[in-house]
Amino acid sequence: MALFTLPLLVAVIPCVLCTTDLAKAPPLVDERIKEALLGTSVRNEVTAPEVRPAVDDHKYDNPRTLVVLDPIEMKDSFTRFFKQMEAAGHRLAYRKVRDSDVDKEMFRHGERAFNNVVLFLRAPFPSSDALRSLFGQLLSFMDDGGNLLIATGASVQGNSDGSGDDTAAVASSAQWKELRTFANELGMDLDRRGWVLRDHFAFHGSDEGQHSMITSDKILRSTPVVDDKALGGPVAYRGVGHWLSPSNSLTFSILRASPTTYSAPASVEEDAGYRGDKQENTFLVSAMQAHNSARAVFSGSLDMFSDEFFLLSNVSNSQFCGQLAAWTCHQTGVLRSINLRHHKYDEESAPYMYRIMDNITFSIDIQEIKQGKWVAYMGDDVQVEFVMLDPYLRLFLDNKASSGTFTTNFKAPDHWGVFKFVIDHRRQGYTFLHIEEQAPLRNFKHDDYARFIWCAFPYYGSVFSTIAAVVGFSFIFLSSA
Template structure:
């Protein structure tokens, strides 16, 4: 009997773990190419994801059915795909993102218009079809001695460890298409840019003048986008950088023989894209008068109050206290009356003590925190502020003592003069 109970508990735990695992749909140019990206796919699976690998034309794919999404994340390694099987189209993928899910896509110089349009919807403008990134100074020579100036050894990774890990001494091998993002974009981050000596060019056309798109000057090789609903998208200009060949490559850059950082960078970026790193969770918003523990319905002008909130950083299935000095609190009524940084105790609790302004009305606590690589925090909480009641004012004000003295002196003088004229001839 006890053995059956233990078996039932084990089965229940297994079912709960299976339900808790995130599912990832990987669409390849051809289902037979799975072995080409096996290390990348296995790396995702090792992070406790349930991975489903399909060809992009597979008619049995069901991303959504009866209003329910079958997958949590989507990987598109099919740069030439003009359409998808199973009723998946661009609008379905955009709805997938709008519902809070994540997309990682990689293209190549032969990118299709469908993939270009999808990247554009994410705020990433890919260069013209057929163009490639060239670099005549920072190119890699493969182990068989072949030099390829389109095989760029890039080292300009964004310095955000939650996105790409690092730092790395090895370069990231890249071969593919460049992209640009708007300078005013608040949601996109250039994850990998090429050296300043790199440029983009279509080899089928003569290079009669300097290229108009200098990759090192303002384009992106890998772009990460985090939507306002915290959904994440990654657009890589080179699908080969996720392949086994680039993961295991031994190349020579200049006179230095080195391995590549592709494996670590791509897997770290995938974990970030699937919200396994860089996720902030805020909870336990509370406020009270100084010296009291109970949260009141409202405050009186000039009250001394304390505001607290707990913020943790989630890394996979574990959490740790978030430590930062740049989270600000605003006490707002139409416009902020107070804007001050929150202080943290290294245990994940952020707090601030302040005096309520001498203005009554409906105020709100407002935290709007955004930091590159981390999910956004948006918290609001309304609280009314009232004026003094008629019986709460001080009866005697220190600053009014001169006026009290003048009134008393006038009364004393009046009675003195009256007494003098009434009782003296």
């Protein structure tokens, strides 16, 4: 007997010990896991980590803007432009290109430290190495969502009567190559080194010499970039031109030269009879809005922003440059969407799933920034697509009473699967709006079908009369046997 009980005890005792241990041990699901699962914080003693304000927090009303100049005293020639920017809420920081800190300051601890960069370059240019490093940094700045306003070209050092010293603006070929390469990255093709634009018809009255102070009123219209109605006259410009590839959908010109403008080497005297090559579409100021909605604006004239040009009579450089800077720095032409909702036509909230051929109501609020405030977007060509790999429906959204609430009703297609609503709104001068929201469609459930349809009653009747006939026949057949 003892022989049997001993192994039994040996087997039972550890089990008992284990169970008592388990009772003392902490529960398997501890509080932290519960918190993670339930998404609510049960404990109060956890202090929130110190949050450093992100640079984009005041992107629209109080942006941080880095002004890169060389030499730093150059800013005295642009006081009016920078005053305008400060009035628009910018917090400006001035740095020299040759400052080795410029690269580091643009990103601090790996985070972008500025919303915008204004880069003013003129001869004598920094060394090509310094330029290459700066441009590389600027490209990563844009990749991260920062905006860039860049102006270069002929110098303001020219005599105030415009009689020329354009040669002072000539960069070395290595420097110009860096500049052209960078402009190419932005989708622009810069003119040859040392060439300037001239126009013997559209020039400013104060330019009695080489007619390099040209004017143009060919401003991009009907976009939020520049409000051409608010401008009092043409824009004065002195510098180089550039061209855009028509196949690049991200770039567009804001200011174009008049057809009589031509490009010629700065050193060639008018009397030499040199005509230069006339270009139909010489661009003066162009913009590139990247896929991440970061904006780069390139101007081939630095003088355009100068106090000298701001004070000229009969031109609207002051307003134009102010609007240009505001657009570049995401203070105009920015869209956002809020409050996306969709539901069945006669219901209030979205169901778990839509059924094929349901009537669906889709609506979304789209807002545009104006003077630092979000106001209703006035567009009337916003479309929503109902997509399963291909768009099955593409519908205009109705901007109800211009309230910024865009709505449509539609009947879901007779095709079930994983659908989604897609809004891909790309309009010139506005940031890109891309919204996707999944809304799968299911087929009819067995109880979704209608029953007892009146026009089917003959069929029901025929089935039951057949059954009755067969049963009746069976009785008679068997009883007659």
